[in-house]
Amino acid sequence: MPEVAFPFTAADVERTCTRLSEATMLPGSAFTDRSVFEWEVENFFRAGWVCVGHSSQLRERGQYISAQVGPTSVLVVADDDALPRAFINSCRHRGAKIVDEPEGQVRRLRCPYHAWSYGFDGSLTNAPFTDDLVDFDPSCMGLLPVELAVVEGLVLIDLSGEAGAPAEHIGDLAKHLARYRLAELRRGAGVVYDVNANWKTIIENYSECLHCPGIHPELSRLSHYLSGETLKGDGDWCGGSMELAESAETMAKAGGRNHREPIEGLSEADVRSVLYFAIFPNALVSLHPDYVMLHKLWPKAPNRTEVSCEWLFEDRTLTAADFDPSDAVEFWDQVNREDWRVCELTQRGLGDGSLPAGRYTKQEDAGHKFDVIVAHRYLEALGAEIPAR
Ligand code: FES
Ligand SMILES: [Fe+2]
Numbered sequence: 001m002p003e004v005a006f007p008f009t010a011a012d013v014e015r016t017c018t019r020l021s022e023a024t025m026l027p028g029s030a031f032t033d034r035s036v037f038e039w040e041v042e043n044f045f046r047a048g049w050v051c052v053g054h055s056s057q058l059r060e061r062g063q064y065i066s067a068q069v070g071p072t073s074v075l076v077v078a079d080d081d082a083l084p085r086a087f088i089n090s091c092r093h094r095g096a097k098i099v100d101e102p103e104g105q106v107r108r109l110r111c112p113y114h115a116w117s118y119g120f121d122g123s124l125t126n127a128p129f130t131d132d133l134v135d136f137d138p139s140c141m142g143l144l145p146v147e148l149a150v151v152e153g154l155v156l157i158d159l160s161g162e163a164g165a166p167a168e169h170i171g172d173l174a175k176h177l178a179r180y181r182l183a184e185l186r187r188g189a190g191v192v193y194d195v196n197a198n199w200k201t202i203i204e205n206y207s208e209c210l211h212c213p214g215i216h217p218e219l220s221r222l223s224h225y226l227s228g229e230t231l232k233g234d235g236d237w238c239g240g241s242m243e244l245a246e247s248a249e250t251m252a253k254a255g256g257r258n259h260r261e262p263i264e265g266l267s268e269a270d271v272r273s274v275l276y277f278a279i280f281p282n283a284l285v286s287l288h289p290d291y292v293m294l295h296k297l298w299p300k301a302p303n304r305t306e307v308s309c310e311w312l313f314e315d316r317t318l319t320a321a322d323f324d325p326s327d328a329v330e331f332w333d334q335v336n337r338e339d340w341r342v343c344e345l346t347q348r349g350l351g352d353g354s355l356p357a358g359r360y361t362k363q364e365d366a367g368h369k370f371d372v373i374v375a376h377r378y379l380e381a382l383g384a385e386i387p388a389r
Contacts, residue, residue, distance in 0.1 A: 009382075037302040053067070060078060061080055063077070063104075152182045190310040230365050
């Protein structure tokens with residue numbers, strides 16, 4: 001018996017899991033139906049590793065990030081030893097949110113409502129007028145902990161506590177992230193977008209460059225859409241490389257001329273390419289010769305996703321007197337907006353989701369790998385057999 005009621009059958013989804021030349025895309029209703037959306041939030045975003053930020057946001061005591069994961073707000077804060085810890089961002093008194101900003105730094109965690117205070121380890125340290133309460137043990141009234149892992153600078157949380165080893169989730173991608181020293185980088189810029197498209201549409205769009213000549217003329221001058229290769233490896237991710245054109249040194253305005261040093265230790269080949277990875281379910285990591293871009297996706301509705309995009313640089317680059325990230329930021333801001341336009345067109349074109357599922361071209365193998373990860377989870381929920389990967 002199926003465990004959930006989806007607007008598609010296991011047979012519809014199995015057709016996505018075959019080899020690329022035979023596969024059909026995920027059913028249209030997977031991008032439009034509210035019950036699928038709610039199931040995904042519950043089972044992908046609230047029951048597995050999701051990326052909430054970068055470790056450089058948690059370097060000092062009291063630095064915090066917060067993320068809205070479906071209905072739950074999560075707080076990650078650096079403790080005394082700058083060790084990050086994650087909690088449900090809700091006061092144990094009446095439930096008010098402790099912090100209301102996406103990031104910042106505080107001297108202590110104090111609820112803005114009636115001033116209950118918590119240590120950075122989550123323990124309740126002050127709760128006015130509770131002295132005479134019966135059966136009130138402050139040591140049992142700390143912030144509720146959430147599973148947390150930091151892998152190569154990516155801050156990951158798991159609300160279910162059952163997601164398994166984070167290293168397995170990131171898998172073979174870790175070696176690429178380490179090579180670009182992701183854990184050492186710091187943020188130089190950030191932009192948040194509100195995109196009227198399903199979160200999976202955004203990842204599928206990110207995972208192919210077949211659309212680049214028509215949609216991204218400037219990007220296409222810096223990197224040929226057929227260059228590079230799809231990379232394979234263990235872990236819940238997809239992606240690959242693209243090569244820089246001869247005239248370009250990075251992806252940036254002014255023809256990709258680079259005024260920043262490449263990231264230390266990169267090979268000749270790395271300095272001539274860009275690596276693009278999508279980590280299930282919500283992180284896009286783009287590794288450039290001189291910076292890394294991190295997108296985080298937060299689904300808000302079947303047809304709406306908040307996307308936050310950050311540009312990360314080496315310390316020595318950020319602290320240089322002439323540091324100016326605007327060439328990289330303006331370049332990708334334009335490319336992002338070009339992408340959002342076609343993602344939104346796709347969403348509107350999908351209508352009520354009843355169109356027959358489309359077919360993949362042979363340029364879409366990375367996105368196909370992502371869709372297969374999704375399809376396997378649907379099949380599992382439908383109680384159907386999971387085809388071998
Ligand atoms: S809700 Fe936090 S102190 Fe009252
Ligand atoms: Fe694009």
